[in-house]
Amino acid sequence: MLVLALESLQSRNESLDISYYQVSGIHGFPYVPWQYPPEATVNPGLGYCTHASAIFTTWHRPYLVLFEQLLHAEAVAIAKKFTGSAAKKYQAAAEEVRIPYWDWASDDTQSRIPQAVSTVSLTVTKPGSKGTGTSTTIPNPLYQYRFTNPQPSNSGLGTITVRGGDADSVLFSTFPGRKDATLRLFSDNDYNQFSRDAEGIHNAIHVDVGGNMVSVPIAAFDPIFWLHHCNVDRLMAMYQASHPGLSITPAPRSPTFALGGDGPDDLFTPLYPFRHTSGKEWTSNDLISAESIFTTGYAYPEVPAGKTGDALRIFATQKANQLYGPNLKSASFVGNESGAQAPGARREWTANVLVNREELPGSHRVLIYIGKYDKTNPDSYGGEDNLVGVAGLFAGTAMQSSNNQYLNISIPLTEALVAKNIALRPEDVVPTLADQLHWTVEKADPSTTNPIPIADLKTLKIAVSSTITEYFEDKTKLAVVSDPLTHYEPTKGKTGGLQPGETPPVGSVAPPVVGNGTVATR
Numbered sequence: 465m466l467v468l469a470l471e472s473l474q475s476r477n478e479s480l481d482i483s484y485y486q487v488s489g490i491h492g493f494p495y496v497p498w499q500y501p502p503e504a505t506v507n508p509g510l511g512y513c514t515h516a517s518a519i520f521t522t523w524h525r526p527y528l529v530l531f532e533q534l535l536h537a538e539a540v541a542i543a544k545k546f547t548g549s550a551a552k553k554y555q556a557a558a559e560e561v562r563i564p565y566w567d568w569a570s571d572d573t574q575s576r577i578p579q580a581v582s583t584v585s586l587t588v589t590k591p592g593s594k595g596t597g598t599s600t601t602i603p604n605p606l607y608q609y610r611f612t613n614p615q616p617s618n619s620g621l622g623t624i625t626v627r628g629g630d631a632d633s634v635l636f637s638t639f640p641g642r643k644d645a646t647l648r649l650f651s652d653n654d655y656n657q658f659s660r661d662a663e664g665i666h667n668a669i670h671v672d673v674g675g676n677m678v679s680v681p682i683a684a685f686d687p688i689f690w691l692h693h694c695n696v697d698r699l700m701a702m703y704q705a706s707h708p709g710l711s712i713t714p715a716p717r718s719p720t721f722a723l724g725g726d727g728p729d730d731l732f733t734p735l736y737p738f739r740h741t742s743g744k745e746w747t748s749n750d751l752i753s754a755e756s757i758f759t760t761g762y763a764y765p766e767v768p769a770g771k772t773g774d775a776l777r778i779f780a781t782q783k784a785n786q787l788y789g790p791n792l793k794s795a796s797f798v799g800n801e802s803g804a805q806a807p808g809a810r811r812e813w814t815a816n817v818l819v820n821r822e823e824l825p826g827s828h829r830v831l832i833y834i835g836k837y838d839k840t841n842p843d844s845y846g847g848e849d850n851l852v853g854v855a856g857l858f859a860g861t862a863m864q865s866s867n868n869q870y871l872n873i874s875i876p877l878t879e880a881l882v883a884k885n886i887a888l889r890p891e892d893v894v895p896t897l898a899d900q901l902h903w904t905v906e907k908a909d910p911s912t913t914n915p916i917p918i919a920d921l922k923t924l925k926i927a928v929s930s931t932i933t934e935y936f937e938d939k940t941k942l943a944v945v946s947d948p949l950t951h952y953e954p955t956k957g958k959t960g961g962l963q964p965g966e967t968p969p970v971g972s973v974a975p976p977v978v979g980n981g982t983v984a985t986r
Contacts (some may be wrong), residue, residue: 467604473534484847489684491527492511494616497787515858527749542554546596568642569886570643577688587604626676653710655707662703666930693948720736752779778940781939789939792937796878803890810878810935812878817872820871823924824905837901898953926960926961931946950962
C-alpha cells in the first residue's frame with residue numbers, strides 16, 4: 465500500500481500545492497510560497513528548510529508529518545477500491561501506512577541503500593476495474609521521481625531524479641564511524657549540540673548518496689530523502705525520550721525563505737510554512753517531548769506509543785545502547801590497550817573538521833583517511849580501503865550568509881583504529897596518525913573538477929582529539945564521556961591540519977607523546 469500511495473502521490477498534477485512536486489519543493493526549489501501569500505517571502509533565493517540552525521531537527525518533523533498525511537490519505541483512498549474477501553486486508557494495511565525509515569547506522573544495512581529503494585521496478589497488486597486485485601509491474605516510486613514538466617536548466621534537475629554511482633561503496637566504507645557517531649549523539653547533554661551533531665551525520669548521508677541529494681534546493685525530490693529524514697526524526701525522538709526535559713535554547717538564526725534577521729531561533733520560532741488546523745504556525749515548543757509524536761499518529765519501535773515518562777526513557781536508552789553500542793568484551797576495552805583503566809571504559813579518538821562554509825559554496829566532502837600514503841604526491845592520497853569518515857558540507861549555491869557559517873564536524877576514528885589492530889593508547893595512536901592520517905576535499909558533485917587544493921582553503925583545520933568514555937553493562941545507562949583532549953602531533957606540519965600553538969577546537973591540549981612511546985615533560 466505504501467508503494468501504491470507513493471506512486472499515486474507522484475502522479476498528481478505538479479501545479480497542485482499537495483502534489484509530490486510542490487511538497488518536495490518546500491525544501492528549496494522552485495522557491496515559491498507554499499500556502500502563504502507572496503508578501504510573506506523574506507529571502508526569495510532560499511527554501512523554507514532550516515540548516516545549520518538550532519531548529520534543524522524540529523523543522524523537519526512537521527514536514528514529515530505533512531508528507532505522511534498525504535501518503536496515508538492516498539493509501540486509504542486506493543484501499544477502498546478493492547472488493548471481495550481481500551478488501552479488508554488492504555484497508556487495514558492502508559491504515560498502517562507511514563513513512564519508512566532507513567537506519568543507516570544499523571548492523572543490518574551497514575549504511576548500504578536498502579534494496580527496496582534501489583530496485584528500478586516492482587511488482588504490485590492494484591485494484592482492477594471491478595475491484596479485484598491485479599498484479600502489475602510499475603516503475604519503483606521509491607527509486608526515483610519522474611517530473612511531468614520540463615525543469616529550468618539552472619535547477620540541476622532533469623526528467624528524473626538521480627543518485628551517485630558510488631553511493632553504496634562510500635556509505636559502506638564509512639559505516640563503523642557512522643554507527644559510533646550515532647551512539648555518541650546520546651552522550652550529548654545539550655539539545656542544541658545533539659541537533660548539530662545529528663545534522664553533521666545527516667549531511668554526510670546527503671553528499672554520499674550523491675546525485676540530487678547533494679544539493680539542498682532539490683534534495684527532497686529524491687524519494688530516499690524521506691526515508692533518510694524519517695531516520696533523523698527517529699533519532700530525535702529517541703534522544704528526547706532518553707533526555708526528558710532537554711530542549712532548544714536560543715541560538716543565532718540561519719535565514720530561510722520565510723525567516724530573516726539575526727533571530728534568535730528558539731522554541732517559539734515559527735516553523736514556516738507548517739500550520740495546525742487552527743491556522744497557527746507550528747513551533748518547536750509543540751514538539752518538546754518524545755511523546756508529542758503520538759499526537760500526530762506515529763511512533764517508532766524504540767519510542768513506542770504504549771510507554772511514557774521514565775518507562776519510555778529507560779526503554780529508549782536500552783535500545784540506543786543495544787543498536788549502536790560497542791562490544792564491551794572486545795580487546796579494545798582491556799585497560800592497557802586503551803589507557804582507560806575503568807571496567808567498560810576505553811579511549812575514543814575523533815577527527816574534528818573545522819571550516820567556514822563561505823570558503824566552499826555548494827556541497828562538498830572532506831574525506832578522512834588512515835593509511836600509508838606518499839606525502840609528496842597528493843595524487844596518492846585516499847583509497848577506499850583507507851577511508852574512515854566523511855564530513856559533509858550540505859548546501860546549495862543560493863545559500864545565504866548567516867551567523868552559523870563555521871562548522872565543527874566530528875568524525876569518529878576509534879573503530880577504524882581497532883580494525884587496523886592499533887591499540888588505543890596515545891603512545892600507539894598518536895604516532896600512527898602522525899604517519900598515516902590524511903585528508904582530501906572535493907565537491908560532492910562528481911561531474912565537477914576534483915579534488916580541491918587544500919592549500920587554497922584558509923579556514924580548514926583538521927584536528928585530533930580523544931576522550932575516556934565509560935560504557936556500562938547495564939543498558940539503561942548512557943555512556944559517560946570525559947572532557948576531550950586535543951593532540952597536536954597527528955596534524956603537525958600537514959596542510960590544513962591544526963598546528964602547535966593554535967587554539968584547540970575542543971577541550972584542552974593533551975600532553976605531547978614522543979616517538980618512543982613515553983610522555984614528554986614540558
